[in-house]
Amino acid sequence: MRPWAKQSTCISSRRGKNGTSEVIDELPIFDVLVAGGGNAALCAALSAAEHVAHVAILESAPREFRGGNSRHTRNLRCAHDAPTQFLTDAYPEAEYFADLLRVTGGETDEELARMAIRESGTCMEWMRSHGVRFQPSLSGTLHLDRTNLFFLGGGKALLNSYYADAERRGVRILYDAEVVGLKFSGDVFESATVSLRGEPVEIRARALVAATGGFESNLDWLKEIWGEAADNFLIRGTPYNRGKVLRLLLDNGAEPVGDPKQCHAVAIDARAPKFDGGIVTRLDCVPLGIVVNQQSERFYDEGEDLWPKRYAIWGRLVAAQPGQIAYSIIDSKVLGKFMPPVFPAIRGNTIPELAVNLGLSADALASTVDRFNSAVRPGTFDHEGLDDCHTCGLAPEKSHWAQAIETPPFLGYPLRPGITFTYLGVKVNPQARVLMRDGRSARNIFAAGEIMAGNILGKGYLGGLGMVIGTVFGRLAGNEAARCAG
Amino acid sequence: MPVEVTRDPAREGARILTICNACRYCEGYCAVFPALERRMNFTPADLDYLANLCHNCAECYYACQYAPPHEFAVNVPKTLAQMRVRSYQHHAWPGPLAAVFRRKGWIAPLALVIALAIWIAATNGSTGTGAHFYQVISHRTMVAVFGGVSIFILIALAVGFVRFWRESNASSGSLANFVALKQALNDVFRLTYLHGDGQGCTYPQESRSLARWWFHHLTFYGFLLCFAATSVAAIYHYAFGWRAPYGYLSLPVVLGTLGGVGLLAGPAGLFRLKQRGDVATCDHEQDGMDIAFLALLFSTSATGLLLLALRETSVMPLLLAVHLATVLALFVTLPYGKFVHGIYRLAALMRYALERLRVKGRNAPGR
Numbered sequence: 023m024r025p026w027a028k029q030s031t032c033i034s035s036r037r038g039k040n041g042t043s044e045v046i047d048e049l050p051i052f053d054v055l056v057a058g059g060g061n062a063a064l065c066a067a068l069s070a071a072e073h074v075a076h077v078a079i080l081e082s083a084p085r086e087f088r089g090g091n092s093r094h095t096r097n098l099r100c101a102h103d104a105p106t107q108f109l110t111d112a113y114p115e116a117e118y119f120a121d122l123l124r125v126t127g128g129e130t131d132e133e134l135a136r137m138a139i140r141e142s143g144t145c146m147e148w149m150r151s152h153g154v155r156f157q158p159s160l161s162g163t164l165h166l167d168r169t170n171l172f173f174l175g176g177g178k179a180l181l182n183s184y185y186a187d188a189e190r191r192g193v194r195i196l197y198d199a200e201v202v203g204l205k206f207s208g209d210v211f212e213s214a215t216v217s218l219r220g221e222p223v224e225i226r227a228r229a230l231v232a233a234t235g236g237f238e239s240n241l242d243w244l245k246e247i248w249g250e251a252a253d254n255f256l257i258r259g260t261p262y263n264r265g266k267v268l269r270l271l272l273d274n275g276a277e278p279v280g281d282p283k284q285c286h287a288v289a290i291d292a293r294a295p296k297f298d299g300g301i302v303t304r305l306d307c308v309p310l311g312i313v314v315n316q317q318s319e320r321f322y323d324e325g326e327d328l329w330p331k332r333y334a335i336w337g338r339l340v341a342a343q344p345g346q347i348a349y350s351i352i353d354s355k356v357l358g359k360f361m362p363p364v365f366p367a368i369r370g371n372t373i374p375e376l377a378v379n380l381g382l383s384a385d386a387l388a389s390t391v392d393r394f395n396s397a398v399r400p401g402t403f404d405h406e407g408l409d410d411c412h413t414c415g416l417a418p419e420k421s422h423w424a425q426a427i428e429t430p431p432f433l434g435y436p437l438r439p440g441i442t443f444t445y446l447g448v449k450v451n452p453q454a455r456v457l458m459r460d461g462r463s464a465r466n467i468f469a470a471g472e473i474m475a476g477n478i479l480g481k482g483y484l485g486g487l488g489m490v491i492g493t494v495f496g497r498l499a500g501n502e503a504a505r506c507a508g
Numbered sequence: 509m510p511v512e513v514t515r516d517p518a519r520e521g522a523r524i525l526t527i528c529n530a531c532r533y534c535e536g537y538c539a540v541f542p543a544l545e546r547r548m549n550f551t552p553a554d555l556d557y558l559a560n561l562c563h564n565c566a567e568c569y570y571a572c573q574y575a576p577p578h579e580f581a582v583n584v585p586k587t588l589a590q591m592r593v594r595s596y597q598h599h600a601w602p603g604p605l606a607a608v609f610r611r612k613g614w615i616a617p618l619a620l621v622i623a624l625a626i627w628i629a630a631t632n633g634s635t636g637t638g639a640h641f642y643q644v645i646s647h648r649t650m651v652a653v654f655g656g657v658s659i660f661i662l663i664a665l666a667v668g669f670v671r672f673w674r675e676s677n678a679s680s681g682s683l684a685n686f687v688a689l690k691q692a693l694n695d696v697f698r699l700t701y702l703h704g705d706g707q708g709c710t711y712p713q714e715s716r717s718l719a720r721w722w723f724h725h726l727t728f729y730g731f732l733l734c735f736a737a738t739s740v741a742a743i744y745h746y747a748f749g750w751r752a753p754y755g756y757l758s759l760p761v762v763l764g765t766l767g768g769v770g771l772l773a774g775p776a777g778l779f780r781l782k783q784r785g786d787v788a789t790c791d792h793e794q795d796g797m798d799i800a801f802l803a804l805l806f807s808t809s810a811t812g813l814l815l816l817a818l819r820e821t822s823v824m825p826l827l828l829a830v831h832l833a834t835v836l837a838l839f840v841t842l843p844y845g846k847f848v849h850g851i852y853r854l855a856a857l858m859r860y861a862l863e864r865l866r867v868k869g870r871n872a873p874g875r
Binding site for chain 2: 086087093094096155157158160161162172174175176177178179182186295298300301302304357358361362363364
């Protein structure tokens with residue numbers, strides 16, 4: 023340990039709730055302070071702890087809800103040249119980059135993107151050395167068994183391993199610790215004001231890693247962008263991604279990246295909780311039936327392409343409908359052909375009865391279904407591939423899996439936009455160092471994970487890439503921050 | 509609705525497993541998840557099956573993004589544990605004795621006292637050093653009592669097994685599927701689902717350990733060794749006319765001693781782990797039933813080893829009565845206590861192995 027590690031400690035005391043003075047333990051000047059508690063934050067803390075003695079994690083959630091949106095993840099997109107224990111075939115870096123270009127439409131920083139892709143192949147061994155375990159790709163996700171490496175038990179199990187390892191390595195973990203202020207001296211980060219279990223505490227450090235995610239659970243911020251419609255959005259992940267650190271960094275001159283007005287949204291069951299509904303609230307039956315809005319009108323081709331390629335556009339489609347609500351309507355013959363949803367279907371023995379149970383106009387829905395049914399052309403139904411079942415003479419048409427909705431009971435699921443993440447972030451350089459608007463790079467501030475994912479994902483999404491960005495840039499930011507502090 | 513937590517274990521089980529079926533992150537942990545994924549909804553018979561597949565390792569609880577305090581409040585290990593006890597009651601024979609499961613283990617000391625009275629009454633007053641076991645209690649009496657009780661408990665356990673099996677709608681002929689049987693026995697004898705590929709499981713606490721796997725093995729194989737010791741002794745008696753007591757290095761005594769050591773260490777260890785069991789994942793309502801079984805196993809071994817050590821002293825007749833009473837109490841409570849978990853676990857693992865073969869067959873090329 024370096025001689026100065028102990029000499030300048032910051033003794034904080036605060037008044038307890040009952041007015042008595044409660045001395046909390048001394049917090050040293052940390053070498054590396056990691057704001058955030060998800061995958062990127064933990065990768066940064068574990069990496070920093072390999073080089074320096076005093077590393078702290080500030081997780082704004084209580085322990086039970088630690089881990090941000092990483093709690094809801096399950097895999098990591100991994101480049102590899104030959105089959106591995108859990109991945110089939112090969113997924114070369116060139117193909118990976120081509121996939122990224124396709125989903126982002128070229129809105130990516132090529133140098134950073136190629137770095138992330140190259141490093142994705144090294145993640146597994148590193149993760150394993152910190153206690154993460156893996157499993158073959160989950161049932162219902164067979165299309166991912168070549169590209170995506172699944173964590174045994176999912177993201178929360180991964181986080182449990184990282185937190186346990188961080189504790190073993192002496193990383194100081196503070197829960198209920200939200201960064202509410204950042205203090206700079208010139209262009210050097212000096213300290214963070216932290217609301218620790220509701221009480222303000224000043225925490226000093228030699229380097230800061232910002233890994234606090236996006237702002238998707240900050241309802242006021244969402245409303246600034248989308249207006250009243252945002253009231254009807256559901257947030258699929260943690261309620262703790264309020265974008266506080268992101269805003270502080272931007273307010274202090276950090277260069278923004280990513281479209282501030284865009285978010286990744288899918289259509290989820292409207293009955294899902296406001297926050298944290300996660301994976302189970304998804305509905306995979308959209309391509310098997312029709313989707314109507316409050317006026318019982320169809321508004322988009324439900325069978326445009328395979329569901330894994332299209333599920334992510336439906337959040338925005340539903341958000342554009344009146345009241346930000348829509349209804350997926352199917353009949354009984356497609357039951358069992360999609361992942362079982364968590365909420366029971368709303369049923370009706372006739373279309374008008376279903377309409378009434380859904381709160382729609384019976385006549386309007388019956389007429390929409392009639393029109394759809396009579397436009398269906400004969401074909402051979404195959405829900406696993408692009409079949410030849412389509413409609414003719416409708417606006418909009420349905421290009422695949424179009425079958426008459428005629429087998430009772432009829433089932434309906436209400437849909438709302440479910441926000442996964444926001445794109446706005448801070449620009450970083452290849453050391454994960456935050457770049458400032460005046461062109462300089464911050465001396466001792468680094469960023470990792472969702473807060474800088476916009477550098478690579480300007481738009482769209484590639485399943486499992488979020489965890490790659492978190493892991494690769496988390497490790498990098500941790501190492502660089504430690505070097506900067508040491 | 510996935511958020512409306514209920515107190516009825518069957519409805520709660522169906523609610524939770526519906527959430528699991530939509531999530532599937534835990535698929536790699538154990539047999540419960542692939543088994544539930546083959547179902548769209550969950551009948552009481554399905555719940556019995558899944559509950560008995562669960563080894564209560566709790567990995568899925570700690571990994572669960574929906575575990576309390578999340579409003580979905582998913583707690584698979586605890587809910588399935590509650591449903592397991594209900595399934596024990598549901599399948600018990602004769603029916604009225606299912607009430608024993610609700611007494612939370614208090615029947616065990618009662619059985620012990622009654623058994624003690626029986627054996628003391630059966631002693632013929634012979635005392636003093638140098639006396640033989642059969643001079644204290646006649647061989648015929650021992651055989652009559654244990655033979656009668658054994659036949660009864662075998663019937664009771666078999667009826668429970670058959671009732672459980674019938675619920676699955678699987679034919680009784682499928683029990684003779686040797687590929688599945690081999691898999692099921694392998695999972696039982698190796699305790700696959702508590703082994704965690706060498707890392708153990710998250711019982712009694714979140715950090716992984718092989719402690720339960722070891723202590724369960726000590727208990728299980730200790731029990732089998734004691735059973736083997738008794739069987740060998742019976743062969744000695746009837747086939748060769750060799751009478752007990754046998755020498756310290758004789759096969760029955762060596763087997764019994766080794767088994768006895770396992771039955772001391774195993775149950776003691778499991779009891780210690782149980783005390784440390786995470787209140788979040790364990791159904792401590794069942795502690796009485798569990799501890800009664802562990803205590804009877806431990807006492808059977810302790811009194812047996814003591815009897816072996818002191819069999820040539822004047823306390824032998826008393827120790828013999830106490831030991832036989834303990835064994836009898838253990839025996840009569842077998843079908844109405846924790847022991848039955850082994851019966852239903854085996855049946856559930858057998859059913860799982862059969863289901864898996866069926867799925868594999870369906871996915872085979874050309875089918």
